Amino acid sequence: PSRSFHGNNRLLTSQIVSYYESINQCKKELPEHFNFASDVLDEWARLEKDGRRTPANPAFWWVNDEGEEVKWSFEELGSLSRKAANVLSGACGLQRGDRVIAVLPRVPEWWLLNVACMRAGIVLIPGTSQLTAKDISYRLQASKAKCIITSDTLAPAVESVLPGSQFLKSKLIVGQGSRDGWLNLKELL
Numbered sequence: 001p002s003r004s005f006h007g008n009n010r011l012l013t014s015q016i017v018s019y020y021e022s023i024n025q026c027k028k029e030l031p032e033h034f035n036f037a038s039d040v041l042d043e044w045a046r047l048e049k050d051g052r053r054t055p056a057n058p059a060f061w062w063v064n065d066e067g068e069e070v071k072w073s074f075e076e077l078g079s080l081s082r083k084a085a086n087v088l089s090g091a092c093g094l095q096r097g098d099r100v101i102a103v104l105p106r107v108p109e110w111w112l113l114n115v116a117c118m119r120a121g122i123v124l125i126p127g128t129s130q131l132t133a134k135d136i137s138y139r140l141q142a143s144k145a146k147c148i149i150t151s152d153t154l155a156p157a158v159e160s161v162l163p164g165s166q167f168l169k170s171k172l173i174v175g176q177g178s179r180d181g182w183l184n185l186k187e188l189l
Contacts, residue, residue, distance in 0.1 A: 037081055037119035045074040062108045070108045077115065080189070084116035087188045092147050092170040096121035100147040101139055103127040103154055109174045109185060113149060129154055137161040140168065149185070152177030 031039075047053040059074040072080065088094045100122055104110045110126075117124040125143050127136065129151070136158055140148065144167040150158045152175035159179075162168060173182040 035118060035121075037078075037085075037115050041074060041078050041081070041115065045078040048074045060108070060111060062111075072108075077112070080112055081115040081119055083189050084112050084185070085120040085122075087172075087183075087185060088113075088116055088122055088147070089120050091183050091188050092172060094120070094122050094147055094170070097123065098147070099123045099125055099143045099145040100149060101125045101127055101136070101143065101145045102149040103129065103131055103136060103158055104149065104151055104174060105129045105154075107151070107174065113174075113185075133157060133161045137164060140165040146170070147172060149174060151175045152179070155179050155182065 041059070044053060044059065053074065058071045059077040060070070060072040062070040088100070092100075094100065100117065102110065102113055102124060104113075104127075114124055114126075116122075125139060125145060127139060131139075136148075139145070140161065141164075145165075146167055146169045148158060148162070148165075148168060148170075149172040152173055155173055155177075162171070171182045172185055173179060174185050176186070178184055178187075
């Protein structure tokens, strides 16, 4: 059954559900390679571009406590996630299979980086802004993460554990501020 979102019931939900049900029932072949970003997000962006999906139904809609909103259409999320994936593989020097730790509050970039990692084949290890220095240090060592991503406000706490991390190649900051030795996502996008 498809559900309506803001009065529009052209979400194709029933088609997607039936497709996956047919795979589960072995009526369709399971794809050898599946990437959510390119196989789902980019397809919905194409439908949106062709006028078969209405941009009134955003792919992403974020509202903070102060009422600030960020809305991205499927095309915008696709484009931004491609740019973010290029930042991760270019400026950060990450490759498919590399691990990255994100210690971020739930800001729009958190979701953007999730999709970018999927797109690039990078393993995202999410962490909340409530992690202690000991928690972050353990995760860095256990995962052998090559990159850490955090906000400008959390960077000082994260920096306190970085000297002991032997695998870390790059540090990416999300926010307006800048710090020595850190790349800034906003500037690189």
